[in-house]
Amino acid sequence: MTTPDSDATLRVDTDARSARRYESDSQFAPGTLVAERYRIASILGKGGMGEVYRADDIKLGQTVALKFLPSRLALDAKLLDRLHDEVRLGRQITHPNVCRIYDIGEWGSAHFVAMEYIDGEDLSRLLYRIGRLPHDKAVDITRGIAAGLAAAHAKGILHRDLKPANVLIDSHGDARITDFGLALTAGDEREELAGTPAYMAPELLDGAAATIQSDLYAPRPALVFGDDVRVLLDHTQHARGDDAVGRVARRVSVPRRHRRGAVGVPHLARRTESVASGTVG
Numbered sequence: 001m002t003t004p005d006s007d008a009t010l011r012v013d014t015d016a017r018s019a020r021r022y023e024s025d026s027q028f029a030p031g032t033l034v035a036e037r038y039r040i041a042s043i044l045g046k047g048g049m050g051e052v053y054r055a056d057d058i059k060l061g062q063t064v065a066l067k068f069l070p071s072r073l074a075l076d077a078k079l080l081d082r083l084h085d086e087v088r089l090g091r092q093i094t095h096p097n098v099c100r101i102y103d104i105g106e107w108g109s110a111h112f113v114a115m116e117y118i119d120g121e122d123l124s125r126l127l128y129r130i131g132r133l134p135h136d137k138a139v140d141i142t143r144g145i146a147a148g149l150a151a152a153h154a155k156g157i158l159h160r161d162l163k164p165a166n167v168l169i170d171s172h173g174d175a176r177i178t179d180f181g182l183a184l185t186a187g188d189e190r191e192e193l194a195g196t197p198a199y200m201a202p203e204l205l206d207g208a209a210a211t212i213q214s215d216l217y218a219p220r221p222a223l224v225f226g227d228d229v230r231v232l233l234d235h236t237q238h239a240r241g242d243d244a245v246g247r248v249a250r251r252v253s254v255p256r257r258h259r260r261g262a263v264g265v266p267h268l269a270r271r272t273e274s275v276a277s278g279t280v281g
Contacts, residue, residue: 028053034055034105034107035105038114039055039056039058040066050069051068052066053066054117064116065117074110089155089180089185090115096174097144097147118170120169121168123164145175152180157186158212159182160194162215163199182195186210
């Protein structure tokens with residue numbers, strides 16, 4: 001099973017002390033010129049699967065985000081293939097609720113993806129910070145996520161790792177889906193079990209292939225993310241993931257004949273399309 005290792009997501013760290021902590025052991029210092037095109041401005045975040053920097057594209061005169069693979073993983077052929085897939089698939093999706101991916105690059109032994117810089121924070125951090133969203137805002141965010149997913153699905157692309165940490169809320173308050181690092185086209189023969197267990201549909205944990213319906217499990221229009229009980233209208237301690245293993249076990253233990261009805265998968269696609277189109281308030 002492939003699971004993201006607390007992947008670095010595109011975010012602005014509003015805590016100056018945290019930003020300084022990132023800088024102390026980051027790969028690149030501010031001012032570094034990457035590939036004779038991108039000048040590093042600051043580090044935005046880091047995790048087990050890489051570091052993300054804000055940089056200036058001196059060729060086009062715009063701010064971008066650069067996501068680098070960790071140097072220890074740069075020789076991993078499978079991860080490099082996944083990085084290329086992320087760019088190849090992500091570039092096919094053009095939608096206001098999806099973070100745009102520009103290009104892939106190599107600089108020395110470093111491999112990176114250039115993508116849209118979004119001034120904001122991820123949904124997970126927002127929920128921890130404020131604990132509860134107004135009803136109208138929760139619906140707007142859900143509608144944006146549904147619309148972004150619909151754009152990906154229209155291209156036959158499955159995200160496979162949608163969770164609050166992979167949804168950015170930009171400076172206008174709009175939701176933007178990021179991180180297509182585990183994405184595949186529907187029916188891809190290379191498909192393997194992948195994703196973050198706490199947000200995966202039960203049928204995936206039972207060995208079923210990923211589908212549009214399983215991709216829609218996490219942000220279902222009930223405003224809950226997975227079985228993490230991450231309710232946008234009433235954020236709770238359960239969202240901290242203290243019992244993720246137990247929640248996964250409980251979902252897998254649901255009798256097969258009850259699972260699809262339990263999570264509402266059969267009617268989820270229709271419901272999400274209604275949210276995206278604005279026919280559900």
